[in-house]
Amino acid sequence: MQALYAQLLVGLINGSFYALLSLGLAVIFGMLNIINFAHGALYMMGAFVAYFLLNLGGINYWWALLLAPIIVGIFGMILERTMLQWLTGLDHLYGLLLTFGIALIVQGVFQNYFGSSGLPYAIPDQLRGGMNLGFMFLPVYRGWVVVFSLVVCLATWFLIEKTQLGAYLRAATENPTLVRAFGINVPRMITLTYGLGVGLAALAGVLSAPINQVRPLMGADLIIVVFAVVVIGGMGSIMGSIITGFALGVIEGLTKYFYPEASNTVVFVLMVLVLLVKPTGLTGRAA
Amino acid sequence: MTTLTDDTLPATPRAMRDEMIVFVVMALLLAAVPFTGVYPFFVMQALCFALLACAFNLLIGYGGLLSFGHAMFLGTAGYCSAHALKVWGLPPELGILVGIAAAFVLSIVTGYISIRRQGIYFSMITLALSQLLYFIYLQAPFTHGEDGIQGIPQGHMFGVLDLSKPTVLYYVVLVGFLAGFLLIFRIINSPFGEVLKSIRENEPRAISLGYRTDQYKFLAFVLSGTLAGFAGALKVFVAQNASLTDVHWSMSGEVVLMTLVGGLGTIFGPVVGAFVIIAMQQYLASFGQWVTVIQGAIFVICVLTFRRGVIGEIAHYLRRSL
Numbered sequence: 001m002q003a004l005y006a007q008l009l010v011g012l013i014n015g016s017f018y019a020l021l022s023l024g025l026a027v028i029f030g031m032l033n034i035i036n037f038a039h040g041a042l043y044m045m046g047a048f049v050a051y052f053l054l055n056l057g058g059i060n061y062w063w064a065l066l067l068a069p070i071i072v073g074i075f076g077m078i079l080e081r082t083m084l085q086w087l088t089g090l091d092h093l094y095g096l097l098l099t100f101g102i103a104l105i106v107q108g109v110f111q112n113y114f115g116s117s118g119l120p121y122a123i124p125d126q127l128r129g130g131m132n133l134g135f136m137f138l139p140v141y142r143g144w145v146v147v148f149s150l151v152v153c154l155a156t157w158f159l160i161e162k163t164q165l166g167a168y169l170r171a172a173t174e175n176p177t178l179v180r181a182f183g184i185n186v187p188r189m190i191t192l193t194y195g196l197g198v199g200l201a202a203l204a205g206v207l208s209a210p211i212n213q214v215r216p217l218m219g220a221d222l223i224i225v226v227f228a229v230v231v232i233g234g235m236g237s238i239m240g241s242i243i244t245g246f247a248l249g250v251i252e253g254l255t256k257y258f259y260p261e262a263s264n265t266v267v268f269v270l271m272v273l274v275l276l277v278k279p280t281g282l283t284g285r286a287a
Numbered sequence: 288m289t290t291l292t293d294d295t296l297p298a299t300p301r302a303m304r305d306e307m308i309v310f311v312v313m314a315l316l317l318a319a320v321p322f323t324g325v326y327p328f329f330v331m332q333a334l335c336f337a338l339l340a341c342a343f344n345l346l347i348g349y350g351g352l353l354s355f356g357h358a359m360f361l362g363t364a365g366y367c368s369a370h371a372l373k374v375w376g377l378p379p380e381l382g383i384l385v386g387i388a389a390a391f392v393l394s395i396v397t398g399y400i401s402i403r404r405q406g407i408y409f410s411m412i413t414l415a416l417s418q419l420l421y422f423i424y425l426q427a428p429f430t431h432g433e434d435g436i437q438g439i440p441q442g443h444m445f446g447v448l449d450l451s452k453p454t455v456l457y458y459v460v461l462v463g464f465l466a467g468f469l470l471i472f473r474i475i476n477s478p479f480g481e482v483l484k485s486i487r488e489n490e491p492r493a494i495s496l497g498y499r500t501d502q503y504k505f506l507a508f509v510l511s512g513t514l515a516g517f518a519g520a521l522k523v524f525v526a527q528n529a530s531l532t533d534v535h536w537s538m539s540g541e542v543v544l545m546t547l548v549g550g551l552g553t554i555f556g557p558v559v560g561a562f563v564i565i566a567m568q569q570y571l572a573s574f575g576q577w578v579t580v581i582q583g584a585i586f587v588i589c590v591l592t593f594r595r596g597v598i599g600e601i602a603h604y605l606r607r608s609l
Contacts, residue, residue: 035407035411083587087590092406092407093347093353093406093407093410094594096353096407096410097353097543097547097589097590098590098591100540100583100586101587102583103583104540104579104580104582104583104586105579105580105583105584105587108576108579108580109580111576111579112575112576112577221418224414224415224418225415227415228415228418231404231408231412231415261426264422264425265419268415268416268418268419268422269419271415272416272419275401275403275412279403
């Protein structure tokens with residue numbers, strides 16, 4: 001039973017990353033109509049920025065949690081201003097190709113300087129150790145990652161679904177021209193939205209640094225799984241992305257316990273099943 | 288949906304004649320390669336990728352479907368051909384058939400699944416499916432995991448053509464490539480190809496005209512996947528191995544890059560693109576990971592400034608369809 005709970009926890013942690021990343025993808029897709037293939041590379045950049053902050057600037061984990069998403073978010077906004085904005089009105093696939101190119105550049109540069117091996121990032125002192133919950137031993141840091149991700153996901157949901165700013169955002173998704181006519185600066189909002197989505201990816205990167213080590217290719221395979229998550233959940237609803245992300249993480253964790261051989265593939269197999277039964281994805285809006 | 292090529296000219300007899308002339312020139316140039324002292328291995332490798340890119344282009348350029356998983360057909364056909372040749376000891380022609388058959392079956396299954404979603408979702412689904420296959424091949428015993436299938440015997444094709452001789456192998460690969468290319472050329476200019484183009488331009492309208500667009504897209508997917516498998520089977524004889532590299536997502540990305548550089552939706556573009564990218568890899572091999580960075584930069588530059596690709600630009604300048 002201990003092993004089962006441990007795998008469930010690992011699943012919840014992976015689920016947190018899936019949720020944070022697919023949430024960002026959904027937000028970006030809503031505003032920019034672009035599937036951000038660079039999302040995995042920007043997630044990796046988040047982890048590297050945290051690593052640099054600690055080792056070059058002596059800035060600790062807590063500040064990195066705040067600064068890394070901001071720094072990577074600014075980097076993302078520069079990408080949006082200099083490149084992505086020129087794709088407005090073109091076929092969706094060009095956005096995918098452009099961001100794929102950006103991902104190759106970013107990952108290639110980091111691989112050149114850091115190889116393919118992992119760099120260690122220590123768990124902050126306050127989150128070391130573990131708690132005995134009676135039925136299992138819970139490492140504090142892992143519990144923190146799950147709780148904190150959940151809070152961030154719900155805060156993002158609240159921001160988009162329940163605030164004035166979110167209302168503008170949703171309106172601009174539906175009809176940008178009309179929203180511009182009301183005097184709202186839609187291009188700036190698009191840039192900020194991209195920054196927000198990218199920042200969420202970077203935040204996931206910082207959270208994962210102490211667990212998975214900091215590697216140039218840490219996001220390359222992850223983004224493909226997240227794509228499958230997005231296909232399963234659909235990008236129509238924010239809450240849908242969050243729930244699908246966590247749920248698939250848990251299912252993956254359970255698979256690791258019951259049938260470890262399939263743990264790499266279970267998300268893809270589920271995607272196939274969902275497509276066969278309900279081609280529009282679980283949240284149901286056709287693309 | 289915005290169009291991929293802004294000025295596709297209709298397939299007039301004159302355009303067909305132009306294209307046939309270019310085809311004959313290309314075939315003659317390629318046939319002359321062994322007499323020029325160019326390293327044949329390089330050209331053979333490029334020809335395999337050119338066929339793969341042409342097959343990929345059939346789907347994106349004429350059907351408007353961006354597959355991000357075409358490596359799965361290349362790799363699957365490669366593994367199955369290699370296994371048939373090495374373990375079952377089949378002659379080359381049957382080995383190739385086994386590879387093609389495997390890609391055919393795979394494209395039916397994956398096409399049935401992925402064609403259910405449009406546009407960007409289709410790309411993500413094909414990418415996820417190829418990643419699924421990657422993990423299966425990583426664990427399956429017959430692929431030998433990280434090692435791949437090594438030292439594949441080339442054998443005698445039809446009992447007479449000794450494929451271990453580079454020149455013989457070169458002409459066999461060339462004939463295979465030209466046959467595949469002509470088949471794609473024929474498909475594009477057939478009534479089926481015309482319907483496919485109309486779906487790319489305006490799917491709702493094609494539906495309203497009474498075409499079952501899903502069936503057309505499915506057939507295009509199967510043709511594209513099977514031809515990609517043919518490329519994979521030929522590649523086994525050139526490389527004499529089948530490995531995980533051929534199924535990896537980065538391979539799917541390279542195929543996209545080749546077609547993009549040459550020109551999406553052009554007939555000769557993918558061939559030019561394949562030669563450019565393979566040559567680049569050859570000459571820049573010593574730069575390590577910078578090759579990836581350069582490839583990424585080419586993606587970015589092509590998408591931002593050069594969406595027609597090399598052949599697309601030439602065709603646009605000459606106002607011809609190439």
